[in-house]
Amino acid sequence: MTAKTLMIQGTTSDAGKSTLVTALCRWLVKQDYSVAPFKPQNMALNSAVTADGGEIGRAQAVQAQACNLPPHIDMNPVLLKPNSDTGAQVIIHGKAIANMDARFYHDYKQTAMTAVLESHARLMQQYDVVIVEGAGSPAEINLRDRDIANMGFAEAVDCPVILVADIDRGGVFAHLVGTLDLLSASEQQRVKGFVINRFRGDISLLQSGLDWLEQRTGKPVLGVLPYLHGLHLEAEDAINITQVEKAENVLNVIVPVMPRISNHTDLDPLRLHPNVNLQFIGPDSPIPPADLIILPGSKHVSADLQWLEQQGWPAAIQKHLRYGGKLLGICGGFQMLGQQIDDPTGVEGLPGTCKKGLGLLDMHTTLHAEKQLRQNQGQLLFNNAAISGYEIHAGVSEGKALLRPLLQLSHGPDGAISEDQLIVGTYLHGLFEQKTSCDALLQWAGLNNVSSPDYHALREADIERLAEMVEQHMDTTALLTILKAANG
Incomplete structure (x- = not known):
């Protein structure tokens, strides 16, 4: 026909x-x-x-x-x-x-x-x-x-x-x-x-x-x-909180639901993981103790940073790190970990604005109108596990923290690892979708003897x-x- x-x-x-x-x-x-x-x-x-x-x-x-x-x-x-x-x-x-x-x-x-x-x-x-x-x-x-x-x-x-x-x-x-x-x-x-x-x-x-x-x-x-x-099925926009039945041995992960949260589908493999208890923490909700805090992507990083401050997340993150908890920032969440975010051309707000970051990594980000859009693959540098995903970001990050990258990708190094290895960040989305990288990141976060489901097979x-x-x-x-x- x-x-x-x-x-x-x-x-x-x-x-x-x-x-x-x-x-x-x-x-x-x-x-x-x-x-x-x-x-x-x-x-x-x-x-x-x-x-x-x-x-x-x-x-x-x-x-x-x-x-x-x-x-x-x-x-x-x-x-x-x-x-x-x-x-x-x-x-x-x-x-x-x-x-x-x-x-x-x-x-x-x-x-x-x-x-x-x-x-x-x-x-x-x-x-x-x-x-x-x-x-x-x-x-x-x-x-x-x-x-x-x-x-x-x-x-x-x-x-x-x-x-x-x-x-x-x-x-x-x-x-x-x-x-x-x-x-x-x-x-x-x-x-x-x-x-x-x-x-x-x-x-x-x-x-x-x-x-x-x-x-x-x-x-x-x-x-x-x-x-x-x-x-x-990966959601268009709404956050799916449904989880599979959990095993006895679980890693507790919390994620702030920022007003402009984006690409939260990054977290679907964790939500469907039998060894991960994933909690999305909305506005005015208590911030519970956890093994891992994930700062996800954001469509308006400076506004979402302000929301985190209003909700008490910086103090909660500092306490979390003092007790040895792990912290992961993805894309916009990675940018938040640095010292500041500059917006000279008004990508997110008024031109020339500057927002102070969480100050956890020695780096700063400058927002540019032209986005980085690419599929990518490579390895986690702390154990050489294979990883693949995609990048969607308008910022370029610079600073000493990037001398300790998290990933080696086809276009070059990406992300950062803090000296005490409690904090990592990356621009790569989809980092939990591949079994090898999901296993490696969960082991870094404190989950032993992990064997992640095949996310692509589930889909x-x-x-x-x-x-x-x-x-x-x-x-x-x-x-x-x-x-x-x-x-x-």
């Missing part, structure tokens, strides 16, 4: 769009289609680096894995990374172009739409099927004008839409009927069916509601997807679970009929 596009939209955020797109991608691959994921516009602080040095949403990188593809910038041509309550860094085709407030970006959407349509056209030339993920809800009336993320895109490329809603949070029929009712007549016709997500219980008790929904709307229910216990197994879910719980005949009738 000629290339086809199918779009998944949701009644709310976290309705299951990312999950359903991932599931459909792998299921279609297993039906021998060549498939690519696509999200026109994504707003998220969890991102990934493509092989060609671009930045896209983390969820699209996982969906690329479901398609057995390396992630590419065309899979997410517009990425918004919030750096305040009213503004965000705008990334087009993998590269940051500017910081914009919400009103300015609204005017910019027409330009962004050009990038979206260019990327979609390229994917259509290369693959049989493009599975598109919407953003938020198509019924957000205030965002309908110049929409590029939901029905605005679907209308532009003339593709069918499946609407998904989460029954676990309640109100699923109101969500579906209300969303449909708020669409225009042409948009309503574009919706070819519904999917109900995260159902648990006796489906026979739901059947009368399904019959009513189909009669009320004239749209079929294409599937009722079960609540998959223990499913792990692949869950993608396979999703494909099986489509096979068992969706009307795949109707799904293929909708797909083959699609215009673009």
Whole structure:
């Protein structure tokens, strides 16, 4: 068949769009289609680096894995990374172009739409099927004008839409009927069916509601997807606190949930590790004792440093180190460990600003508008364990602390180790995803006889679970009929 596009939209955020797109991608691959994921516009602080040095949403990188593809910038041509309550860094085709407030970006959407349509056209030339993920809800009336993320895109490329809603949070029929009712007549016709997500219980008790929904709307229910216990997909933005059952011998790890925390997916391998008790510590929460404190990435390092000070983290960290606890800083968290952070050109705030760091490593960081974006691999220098990951940072760090690097990577040394070896820092994301490096870092932190799970195998197994879910719980005949009738 000629290339086809199918779009998944949701009644709310976290309705299951990312999950359903991932599931459909792998299921279609297993039906021998060549498939690519696509999200026109994504707003998220969890991102990934493509092989060609671009930045896209983390969820699209996982969906690329479901398609057995390396992630590419065309899979997410517009990425918004919030750096305040009213503004965000705008990334087009993998590269940051500017910081914009919400009103300015609204005017910019027409330009962004050009990038979206260019990327979609390229994917259509290369693959049989493009599975598109919407953003938020198509019924957000205030965002309908110049929409590029939901029905605005679907209308532009003339593709069918499946609407998904989460029954676990309640109100699923109101969500579906209300969303449909708020669409225009042409948009309503574009919706070819519904999917109900995260159902648990006796489906026979739901059947009368399904019959009513189909009669009320004239749209079929294409599937009722079960609540998959223990499913792990890397989150677009929200922090997942679900953990696996823990062994008796655990390492206690705590992480501050800073207002602009980014790439917290770095910590998923620890959350899913049977020998690690990972706790995310939110605002105004007691800071418990731990074996390891991790300062994660940040989209606004100086503001998050100020938040740490207000929450009492510097004193807690000093006490932690006095008792022999270990401290790890990743990317923005690494920058926080130094003496100061200079922002001469206003990357994060007003030009010329300077923020005092935690003063734990003899180094300083200067922020630059041009990001370092690259995949990388190498070794941990304290035991030569293999490591791989990716870099996304706007700062360059200098100082004596860097003479004791943590890593030797393909582009050179990276990070730092304090003289007493209690503190380490690095710009590398994903450092716990590889078994060798995860084992080595946990041993450094104090966990003996550790054998970390194969994180990539865990992620692949869950993608396979999703494909099986489509096979068992969706009307795949109707799904293929909708797909083959699609215009673009």
